[in-house]
Amino acid sequence: MSFALLVAACSGSKTTTSGSTxxxxxxxxxxxxxxxxxxxxxxxxxxxxxxxxxxxxxxFNPGVNTxxxxxxxxPLVFVNLLQDQKETPMLATSYQWGDGKKxxxxxxxxxxxxxxxxxxxxxxxxYTFNLxxxxxxxxxxxxxxxxxxxSVTASGKQVTMTFxxxxxxxxxxxxxxxxxxxxxxxxxxxxxxxPDTWADPKPVGTGPFTVDxxxxxxxxxxANPSYWQPGKPYIQKVEYPAYLDxxxxxxxxxxxxxxxxxxxxxxxxxxxxxxxxxxxxWSPPVTNVALFPNLDPxxxxxxxxxxxxxxxxxxxxxxxxxxxxxxxxxxxNQTGIVVPTFQKYYDQAAVAAAGYxxxxxxxxxxxxxxxxxxxxxxxxxxxxxITGYTDWDAxxxxxxxxxxxxxxxxxxxxxAQQTFDDRLYNGNFDLAYYGExxxxxxxYELRQILYSKNSAPIGKPASFNYERYNNPEVDKLFDDYPxxxxxxxxxxxxxxxxxxxxDIPIIPTTESVNWFQYNxxxxxxxxxxxxxxAQPAAFNVPDVEHVLLHIYSKSAQ
Amino acid sequence: xxxxxRRLGFFVLTLWAALTVNFFIPRLMPGSPLQALRDRTHxxxxxxxxxxxxxxxxxxxxxxxxxxxxxxxxxxVTGHWGVSIGATLGEPVTRVVRQALPWTxxxxxxxxxxxxxxxxxxxxxxxxxxxxxxxxxxxxxxxVTSALPYFWVGLLFILVFSVWTGGLLPSDFNYDPHLQxxxxxxxxxxxxxxxxxxxxxxxxxxxGGWILTMRNNMITPLAEDYVRMGRAKG
Numbered sequence: 001m002s003f004a005l006l007v008a009a010c011s012g013s014k015t016t017t018s019g020s021t022x023x024x025x026x027x028x029x030x031x032x033x034x035x036x037x038x039x040x041x042x043x044x045x046x047x048x049x050x051x052x053x054x055x056x057x058x059x060f061n062p063g064v065n066t067x068x069x070x071x072x073x074x075p076l077v078f079v080n081l082l083q084d085q086k087e088t089p090m091l092a093t094s095y096q097w098g099d100g101k102k103x104x105x106x107x108x109x110x111x112x113x114x115x116x117x118x119x120x121x122x123x124x125x126x127y128t129f130n131l132x133x134x135x136x137x138x139x140x141x142x143x144x145x146x147x148x149x150x151s152v153t154a155s156g157k158q159v160t161m162t163f164x165x166x167x168x169x170x171x172x173x174x175x176x177x178x179x180x181x182x183x184x185x186x187x188x189x190x191x192x193x194x195p196d197t198w199a200d201p202k203p204v205g206t207g208p209f210t211v212d213x214x215x216x217x218x219x220x221x222x223a224n225p226s227y228w229q230p231g232k233p234y235i236q237k238v239e240y241p242a243y244l245d246x247x248x249x250x251x252x253x254x255x256x257x258x259x260x261x262x263x264x265x266x267x268x269x270x271x272x273x274x275x276x277x278x279x280x281x282w283s284p285p286v287t288n289v290a291l292f293p294n295l296d297p298x299x300x301x302x303x304x305x306x307x308x309x310x311x312x313x314x315x316x317x318x319x320x321x322x323x324x325x326x327x328x329x330x331x332x333n334q335t336g337i338v339v340p341t342f343q344k345y346y347d348q349a350a351v352a353a354a355g356y357x358x359x360x361x362x363x364x365x366x367x368x369x370x371x372x373x374x375x376x377x378x379x380x381x382x383x384x385x386i387t388g389y390t391d392w393d394a395x396x397x398x399x400x401x402x403x404x405x406x407x408x409x410x411x412x413x414x415x416a417q418q419t420f421d422d423r424l425y426n427g428n429f430d431l432a433y434y435g436e437x438x439x440x441x442x443x444y445e446l447r448q449i450l451y452s453k454n455s456a457p458i459g460k461p462a463s464f465n466y467e468r469y470n471n472p473e474v475d476k477l478f479d480d481y482p483x484x485x486x487x488x489x490x491x492x493x494x495x496x497x498x499x500x501x502x503d504i505p506i507i508p509t510t511e512s513v514n515w516f517q518y519n520x521x522x523x524x525x526x527x528x529x530x531x532x533x534a535q536p537a538a539f540n541v542p543d544v545e546h547v548l549l550h551i552y553s554k555s556a557q
Numbered sequence: 558x559x560x561x562x563r564r565l566g567f568f569v570l571t572l573w574a575a576l577t578v579n580f581f582i583p584r585l586m587p588g589s590p591l592q593a594l595r596d597r598t599h600x601x602x603x604x605x606x607x608x609x610x611x612x613x614x615x616x617x618x619x620x621x622x623x624x625x626x627x628x629x630x631x632x633x634v635t636g637h638w639g640v641s642i643g644a645t646l647g648e649p650v651t652r653v654v655r656q657a658l659p660w661t662x663x664x665x666x667x668x669x670x671x672x673x674x675x676x677x678x679x680x681x682x683x684x685x686x687x688x689x690x691x692x693x694x695x696x697x698x699x700x701v702t703s704a705l706p707y708f709w710v711g712l713l714f715i716l717v718f719s720v721w722t723g724g725l726l727p728s729d730f731n732y733d734p735h736l737q738x739x740x741x742x743x744x745x746x747x748x749x750x751x752x753x754x755x756x757x758x759x760x761x762x763x764x765g766g767w768i769l770t771m772r773n774n775m776i777t778p779l780a781e782d783y784v785r786m787g788r789a790k791g
Contacts, residue, residue: 051644063644136606142602197640217731417596420590437599
């Protein structure tokens, strides 16, 4: 066993993230730096739930893990997708990949206690992951199936995971998104009988807060006195009311009753920003919203490249962003690379060379004419969207206006969510307006959109590739990504971007954001555009932990 | 006795019809609880895990539909209402109902009684002094208010009485979320404060009907001879 580890250590790639020294090139504070502020203060979150709280905190329950992960439960390593996957060691102080990145050894942090006093150790980590194998309902990230996880073993202060394929693309999931649970709680009683449906009303975690108390209207979190970072968290109380609708939540944000907002506020300047000089907003972009054309030959118009090129040339993304999204979602670009978040993968020159850096109505008219359509013989297309997404409706209204002069008559069809999903997945549309979940690099979103295995024949549900794009060359690029080195991965993504410019499989319009509003009257230390130390929305887990570890009350200093 | 039995039978029939419709409609709609859960988790989680999670909570869509239906009827009448597989995933259904019921009864029940009492009183006065100023002014006003939709009046009240007054009356929640429910006077007072605008909304929209009904019902008897006699006698 130790010989194998020795071999792995010699031949594998070593990445050590040490505890308290941040990346030498960044001057921003890391969440595990020493405490620099006094403790005290309360922060109130305004994040519309649509339901009252069930007061369940099981991190395996997908309905409630946004209120337990980050607040109470912590992952092994925090990966910040806003800072090029910058890592902050949490329950693991370092890790080391094995040969071909098919195995990884984590060194578990010393001196951590569960909030009920029991000591935390490597066996808790192993227990958490092995639980997912035992009870597949808890394997929310398909680690034992999709990621190819083979085994997880604990020995002393180390946890070893082995996979049957190169596992680096899954690091974000198993290291950053899985909340480690206590073996001594989950192996007894009701939790052991049904770990997936257990309510977990008084969650035992290693994180900075405990739940005390929870009522249907509000979750109150109190600082964990035995948290492993001394002097932290600075904020001592977090209030998380259960807003059922955006209206009351936005009102409370505007008048300062809540300081941390995470939803779309229409007309934000007038409604929120102008109410106080302490009201601010910064919503970082993370994925694309796009027109998904149906590439299947059964749809003769949208399956023609010239038609798609015409649409991509005619639309003015700046206008869509300004009018449709009130400027709160930045314009997207035709490569599908979200900027400025993933700037290093973006080839601006290629976009300009392809002619998609600004709208070109004349070129669009010519392209459409070559397909046989013109203002006198217009192409009639329907785009499906979801009822209630008023900003998407506004964007589509702008797009409709922009396509009319070139000879496309667009009809917007709003459908109930479930009806929309049905038609989207089964390929029953001309155009659909939608976005993918994305991930920590453009690889995830682009693979979701373009990988042929994510598609399905018309009439059968596709998991992500709704437009039915099928290009073996692009598939191969995605297959090569997991084993490529960092520079190689950037090259691969740039090549995929080039395919987006050449084949126009989808037409990105705006960039989807994590909505974030914050009030600085009493609370400082928020993530900002200049210091994006974590994704800022209250529903971004586990990033929420890092916002909670940075913010402090000015009046308590 | 026969009357009671007939009514009881009618009730059972209606209950059965309602339960059956409630069983079939969600199954006939597009989509499924699995799809809804995937949407709520933004498609970021493994569909297989989500499907198994729902199965753990009792969602068995592939079971024979007749077996499902009979199980469902049995569970409904014996009170085994199961667990929510919707947005409140994992919450026992009885708890969902139990939490909402007192507030619904309290708000709507009290407001309706208030609307009835106040409305009838105003209607009586308007009817007694028919042709007077009150009678000329109130009924048309209340015909209009009774046609206003609840939610619109509610939004208007929030704007006028909460936003424009700088928060004099609360704009959301049934009690201050920072408070813990208790049987103290302070908590009760807080609940009543939060009830003013919602109850006001219901009263304003419902009162019109009662006023007009009471007034019109009074007009006819008031023209009767025996009333004229009473008036003549003083």
